[in-house]
Amino acid sequence: MAYSARALRQGRRVWSSPDVLPWQGWLERGLDRARAAGQEVPCRLRAAASWLLWRDAARTACAHTLLPDSLGAALRRASLLQDDWSLSPSSLTGEARALSAARAEVAEGCRERGVIDPVDWPRILPLMGPQSNTWLAGFGSLPPARAAALARVDVRVLNDPAEPRPAALWRKGCDDVPAELAAAARWARARLERRPSDRLLIVVPQLAQHRHRVLRACAESLDARAVLRSDTADGPLFALEGGEPLARHPLVAAALGALKVAAGLADFAALSAVLRSPYLRFGEDTSTVGAQLDAWLREQGVNEVTPAALRRLRPRVAHMRGERPARLVDTLLAGLSPGEAGASEWARRIVDLLRLRGWPGAGLGSAEQQVRARFDELLGELAALGAAPRLSFVDAVGLMSQLAAQVHFEPASGDVPVTVTDALDDPVVHYDGIWVAQLAAHSWPPPAAPDPFVPLAQQLAARIPQASASGQLALARQAMAAWQRCTSQQVVSWARAEDDVTDEPSGLLSGFAEAEADLMATESATDLAAWMFGRRARTEAFLDTRGPAWTAARLPGGTHALELISACAFRSFAELRLAAQALPEPQPGIDPRVRGILIHAALERFWRATPDWQALRARDETGTLREVSECVAAAAAAAVRESAEPPDARLWALEQQRAIGVMLRLLRSERDRDPFIVEAVEASRTLTLGGHSMRLTLDRVDRLDDGSRVIIDYKTGKAQPFDAYADRLPKPQLPAYALVAGGGISAVAMAFLGREMTRWRGLADRSGRLPGVPAPKATEPPWPKVLERWQQQLTALVGQFATGEARPDATDESCRRCHLHALCRIDELRLAVALETHEPEEQ
Ligand code: SF4
Numbered sequence: 001m002a003y004s005a006r007a008l009r010q011g012r013r014v015w016s017s018p019d020v021l022p023w024q025g026w027l028e029r030g031l032d033r034a035r036a037a038g039q040e041v042p043c044r045l046r047a048a049a050s051w052l053l054w055r056d057a058a059r060t061a062c063a064h065t066l067l068p069d070s071l072g073a074a075l076r077r078a079s080l081l082q083d084d085w086s087l088s089p090s091s092l093t094g095e096a097r098a099l100s101a102a103r104a105e106v107a108e109g110c111r112e113r114g115v116i117d118p119v120d121w122p123r124i125l126p127l128m129g130p131q132s133n134t135w136l137a138g139f140g141s142l143p144p145a146r147a148a149a150l151a152r153v154d155v156r157v158l159n160d161p162a163e164p165r166p167a168a169l170w171r172k173g174c175d176d177v178p179a180e181l182a183a184a185a186r187w188a189r190a191r192l193e194r195r196p197s198d199r200l201l202i203v204v205p206q207l208a209q210h211r212h213r214v215l216r217a218c219a220e221s222l223d224a225r226a227v228l229r230s231d232t233a234d235g236p237l238f239a240l241e242g243g244e245p246l247a248r249h250p251l252v253a254a255a256l257g258a259l260k261v262a263a264g265l266a267d268f269a270a271l272s273a274v275l276r277s278p279y280l281r282f283g284e285d286t287s288t289v290g291a292q293l294d295a296w297l298r299e300q301g302v303n304e305v306t307p308a309a310l311r312r313l314r315p316r317v318a319h320m321r322g323e324r325p326a327r328l329v330d331t332l333l334a335g336l337s338p339g340e341a342g343a344s345e346w347a348r349r350i351v352d353l354l355r356l357r358g359w360p361g362a363g364l365g366s367a368e369q370q371v372r373a374r375f376d377e378l379l380g381e382l383a384a385l386g387a388a389p390r391l392s393f394v395d396a397v398g399l400m401s402q403l404a405a406q407v408h409f410e411p412a413s414g415d416v417p418v419t420v421t422d423a424l425d426d427p428v429v430h431y432d433g434i435w436v437a438q439l440a441a442h443s444w445p446p447p448a449a450p451d452p453f454v455p456l457a458q459q460l461a462a463r464i465p466q467a468s469a470s471g472q473l474a475l476a477r478q479a480m481a482a483w484q485r486c487t488s489q490q491v492v493s494w495a496r497a498e499d500d501v502t503d504e505p506s507g508l509l510s511g512f513a514e515a516e517a518d519l520m521a522t523e524s525a526t527d528l529a530a531w532m533f534g535r536r537a538r539t540e541a542f543l544d545t546r547g548p549a550w551t552a553a554r555l556p557g558g559t560h561a562l563e564l565i566s567a568c569a570f571r572s573f574a575e576l577r578l579a580a581q582a583l584p585e586p587q588p589g590i591d592p593r594v595r596g597i598l599i600h601a602a603l604e605r606f607w608r609a610t611p612d613w614q615a616l617r618a619r620d621e622t623g624t625l626r627e628v629s630e631c632v633a634a635a636a637a638a639a640v641r642e643s644a645e646p647p648d649a650r651l652w653a654l655e656q657q658r659a660i661g662v663m664l665r666l667l668r669s670e671r672d673r674d675p676f677i678v679e680a681v682e683a684s685r686t687l688t689l690g691g692h693s694m695r696l697t698l699d700r701v702d703r704l705d706d707g708s709r710v711i712i713d714y715k716t717g718k719a720q721p722f723d724a725y726a727d728r729l730p731k732p733q734l735p736a737y738a739l740v741a742g743g744g745i746s747a748v749a750m751a752f753l754g755r756e757m758t759r760w761r762g763l764a765d766r767s768g769r770l771p772g773v774p775a776p777k778a779t780e781p782p783w784p785k786v787l788e789r790w791q792q793q794l795t796a797l798v799g800q801f802a803t804g805e806a807r808p809d810a811t812d813e814s815c816r817r818c819h820l821h822a823l824c825r826i827d828e829l830r831l832a833v834a835l836e837t838h839e840p841e842e843q
Contacts, residue, residue, distance in 0.1 A: 005430075023139075028118050030128035041127050042116040048381035048403050050076075050117050053109045055402075057102035073406065075102045076119060078453035083122050084143035085462045092455045099453040122149065130154045138428035140478055143464075167484045170519060171512035172493045173505060177438075180495045181213050184435045185221035186520040187491060188418045191433050192222070192237070193522055198432040200418045203483075205438050205446075207242060207422035214240065214420055221522075222418060238418035243410030246378065247401060249371045251360055254279035256401050258357045259350065261332055263397040264306040268297070268586045271305040274332070281358030282331040293317070293325040298584040300644035301591030307333050309645060316644050331357060342387030346396035347379045367411035374409045424475075426482035434487040440494035444506035445469075445476035476508060491515060547573055547804040555694040555798065559733035562694075565797045566732045568810035570824045572801055582819040590647055590655045594639060596716045598659055599753060600699065601635035602628070603714060604681045606663065607700060612677040616670060624667060625660070632659045662716075662753040669758050669771045676702040679709065687740040689791075689798040696733075696740050708746035710769055711737045719752035719759040724776075724786060728811075732797065734762060735790035745787070749773045 007015045021029065034041045045053065055072035062068040062075075078099050081087070089103070090096040110117055116124060122145075132154040136142075142150070142157065150157075174180035184202050191198050204214055222237045246252050254277040260266040261274055274280060275290035282290070302313065310329055318326035335353045354360075360372055382400060391399065427434070438444070450459050450467035465471030483490055492512055494505045555561055556576045564572035574580040606628060610616050619627065636656050640646050647655070680701040686693050700712040713734065722731055729735060731750070738748040747769035749762025760772045765783035767775045776782055781789065808824040815826055 003429075018135075024118060026134070027121055027124050027128075030131070031116065031118070031124055034127050034129065039127065042110075042114055044118045045110070045113075045115045046381045046384045047118070047407075048378065049115075049385055050119065051403065051406060052385065052399070053106050053117070054102070057105040057109070060105055061098040061101040069402070075099060075453060078451050079103050079106075080119055081451050081454060081464070083120075084146045085464055086145040087454060087458055087462060090455050090458060092457075095453045096455055121146065125149050125153055128153060132156075138426040140426055140475075140482070167487055168489045169484070169512040170489070170491045170515040171505060171509045172491060172515040172519075174493055174495055176497050177210060177495045178213055178217070180437050180493050181210065181217040182221065183493060183520055184437055184491075185217040186522060187433070187435055188218075188238070189221045190518075190520050190522045192417055195432070196417070198417060201427055201431040201434045201487075202418060202420045203422070203424070203434065203436040204420060205422055205424060205443070207240065207420065211240065211244065218418065218420065236413050236416055238420060239413035239416045240410060241419060241421040241423065243408040245405050246371070246374060246407045246409045247404035249409065250277075251279050251364075251368050251371045252375050252404055255354055255359050255375065256397075256404060258332075258359060259353065259397045259400065261305065261310075262307065262336055262353060263394045264308075265394060265397060265401075266305055268303055268305055271297075271332075275328075279359055279361045281361055282328045289324045289328055293321065293328055295583065296321055296325070297644075298586055301584070301586050301594065302645045303586040303588055303591075304645065304648075307336065313645055320644070337393065340390040340392050341396075343385035343389070343391060343396065343399070344383040344387060346391055346393070347383035349393075350379060350382075350396070350400065370411040371409065374407070375404070378403055378407060424479045426479075427486040429486065431487045433489040433491070434483050435491045435493065436483060437493050438495070439492045439506045439509060440498075440503040441506050442501075442503055444494075444508060445472045448472055480508060491519065545569075545805065545807040547577060547806050549804045550577070550692070550802045553691070553693055555692045555801070558694055559696055559736055561801070562732040562736055562794065562797060565801045566729050567814040568808060568818070569800060569805045570808040570826075571810065571814075571818055571820055573804070573806035574820055574823055576801070580820060580823060590651055592716070594643060594647065595655065595659075597642075598632070598635050598639050598655065599662065599716055600682070600714060601638060602631040602659055602663060603666075603699070605631040605634055607678045607681045610678070613670075613673065613675040616667065625664065628660050628663045628667070632656050632663070635659075658755075662755070662758075665756075666751060666753055666758045669760075672771065674704060674768070676704050676710070679703045685740045687736055689739075690795045690802065692798050692802055694736075696736060698737055698741065701741060704746065704769070706746075708744050708765070709741055710747040710749070710764070711741055711745065712770070713737060713748075713750045715750050715752045717752070719754060719761065722750065722761040722763070724763040725780060725789075729790075729793060732794060735794055738787060739791055739794065746783075747773055 003018055003020070004015075028044060031041060031044050035043075051072065054076045055069055058070075058072040058075050059068045062071050065071065075098070079102070082089070082099075082103075089100045091100065106117060110120075118124070126149075130153055134155045135158045136150065136155055137158040139157070147157075172180075172183060174183050181204070184204075188200050188202065191200055202214075204210060207214060218238045247256060254274065257266065257270050257274040257277065258280055261271050266274070272294050275294040277290075280290075296317075302309075310333055314326055314329045317329055334356045335349070337349060341349070360368070364372060378400070382396075382403065448467060448469045448471070450456050450464075456467065459467035463471065465475050490512075492509050494503065494509075496502060557564070561572065561576055564575055609627060609631070610619075616624075633656065636652065636659075640652075646652075678700065680698060683698045683701060685696050685698060687696055698711055699714045702710045702712065704710065711734075720731070722734065723729075724735075734748045734750065738745050746766075747762060747764030749760050749764070749770045752759040752761065758771075760770050762770065762773045763783075763786065764770060764773045764775050767773070769775075776786060780786075808826045808829065810818065810826070815821070821827055
């Protein structure tokens with residue numbers, strides 16, 4: 001279009017439309033045309049095959065490095081640099097030797113296959129023959145070797161293709177990067193409001209890093225309404241060049257996720273994404289079955305999701321969740337074929353595998369169709385690798401994932417008014433306005449960036465501009481001149497702070513005038529929040545802090561309910577009434593819940609076999625160890641029978657060793673206590689408060705010689721303090737245990753079973769009842785009063801819950817450990833309160 005506009009401006013009525021090709025595309029087409037013309041020209045490598053060749057060369061040449069696979073692209077860039085600047089191979093440094101070795105391996109690979117690498121322009125250009133109809137535009141100053149080779153095939157260079165015009169130059173400093181990107185988007189909006197036919201360019205050098213910020217800023221300023229609707233009838237107003245790695249597009253991520261699950265390369269997070277993906281349909285309407293299976297796996301603490309583990313899990317899924325989720329597990333594993341095969345065979349099998357999993361689903365939009373087509377192309381490139389190399393399924397999926405990660409793709413957007421790019425190259429065509437962001441002193445001109453695989457001295461001697469600060473300065477000046485030549489208005493900007501580091505404008509911006517406010521003044525609100533606020537419905541403030549009353553006699557949730565109510569009224573309402581619990585996150589290793597079950601069950605067995613203090617002391621160390629070990633082994637066997645997936649045998653053995661150690665430490669401290677009889681273990685009791693009842697399980701109740709009782713609650717987590725006198729009881733279960741046990745209670749305590757020692761936390765009528773458990777001090781209420789106060793506090797808590805109270809009334813500490821911020825909106829509430837109570841500073 002730019003070429004046509006230029007022709008029209010020159011008064012031409014008829015002209016041939018040019019083919020506009022990038023450098024690589026031009027080389028590939030030239031090679032294909034030469035072959036089509038009957039010349040003896042080797043086939044060119046497909047992009048995937050070229051990438052694979054360089055990756056394998058990097059594996060050999062850089063075998064001593066940590067991640068040699070990631071160096072393939074860098075070696076290819078360095079090889080191109082050598083060709084562009086006629087640099088002779090060097091063995092001065094280890095990196096230079098690695099480059100020579102990689103080049104040799106790639107050349108040998110090409111020779112063996114009878115192909116040519118599409119980046120190997122020194123071999124390709126002579127094969128293309130004379131190219132007198134070709135013009136090169138927008139390349140800046142060409143490296144000397146490439147310029148000479150192009151001249152030999154009659155390619156002409158179009159210098160300064162845009163017609164220079166005097167440009168208005170403005171500069172704008174912004175508080176931070178988001179503000180800078182928002183300003184650029186507002187400027188584009190203002191320009192389009194005044195002249196809808198404008199074509200604008202926004203240059204963001206670190207676009208990949210700030211891609212989501214740019215998208216948000218442009219969407220909000222240029223098309224706020226599009227954020228709230230799904231149709232794009234008017235077409236997009238902006239496009240980002242370059243695109244994202246194909247693997248990050250949700251459609252492709254779902255396909256790769258399903259393949260990784262089948263190949264055993266997925267972790268739990270990847271399996272969870274597969275089970276919830278809208279692009280995978282496992283043979284029937286499984287949209288909810290997948291989510292339910294995901295939730296169940298989380299509850300069961302299933303962390304290993306290899307095919308073997310899923311196969312083991314299948315009968316339990318069928319038994320506990322029914323046939324539909326079990327069939328879903330079958331589909332996750334369907335179509336697996338062991339053994340090795342060529343890449344072309346794997347490409348075919350991958351297509352079949354994805355079809356079995358219902359990928360890509362139905363009703364794809366235009367952008368998704370394009371992503372799918374690009375993924376199919378990539379599968380075609382995998383197939384083009386042929387029968388060699390021989391790959392296992394894991395290798396094939398790994399290779400496909402790597403290929404998808406290094407291909408960048410953006411669905412086509414047609415001709416859009418605003419283009420966002422990270423390219424610092426000559427824009428070539430004329431834009432009505434160009435905004436260049438991120439021109440702060442520390443980043444513009446960019447610092448010297450010599451190639452790590454070519455000796456620095458060689459790069460400096462050849463005067464490669466990127467290798468030195470002076471060269472980068474020259475390139476920066478050249479880029480600025482090109483931008484100014486290609487527009488009638490240029491705005492440059494910088495952020496005064498980024499990541500808490502303050503910055504200045506680049507010294508190259510001194511010739512620019514400070515931007516005036518009307519440069520970005522738009523006729524209507526530009527940001528989404530303002531747009532939505534302007535269209536808000538008339539609302540009436542209504543304070544609603546109470547839900548329906550709880551009328552059932554039984555309270556839900558046991559002592560955990562008391563803890564929730566005490567911590568926050570809203571949280572208790574949300575979790576106990578609305579079931580808004582956090583999804584469990586399976587962790588590697590032994591699930592903490594299983595750890596707790598093991599210890600509790602082993603201690604229960606031990607105290608059933610050890611009725612009192614005398615029996616405890618009657619055993620010598622060996623006898624105690626034997627008894628504890630037997631109890632732990634029996635409890636472990638029962639825990640395995642109950643769990644969805646047997647724990648890893650080695651870890652489980654270690655966990656049992658740990659449990660034995662923990663129990664021995666507890667028993668050592670119990671031996672030094674006053675005599676006691678174990679009256680009850682894992683005893684179920686009903687506590688009634690304010691007319692409502694709840695079931696409690698007491699880990700242990702001991703009777704002492706004076707007839708009083710102590711209650712012990714085992715804890716396997718980190719030791720926490722117990723404040724018996726707090727207005728909001730942080731551990732209300734201890735007071736609840738004290739109350740439910742009836743009269744004659746002399747102590748209540750938690751025993752934290754730690755790796756080093758047992759720590760006791762609680763309160764007693766006098767010291768010495770339990771190791772380290774204090775009695776009320778002289779200044780504190782005596783024990784009977786404490787029990788009375790606990791009764792009142794717990795009754796009030798239950799009463800509060802029963803009325804349906806749901807105020808978000810937690811402390812900051814409780815909020816830090818809560819998952820409900822988005823539901824209770826405590827942060828907005830606190831902000832509103834802070835704003836209301838904010839006193840303006842005195843002038
Ligand atoms: S975030 Fe804080 S206020 Fe909100 S529910 Fe959780 S604990 Fe309560």
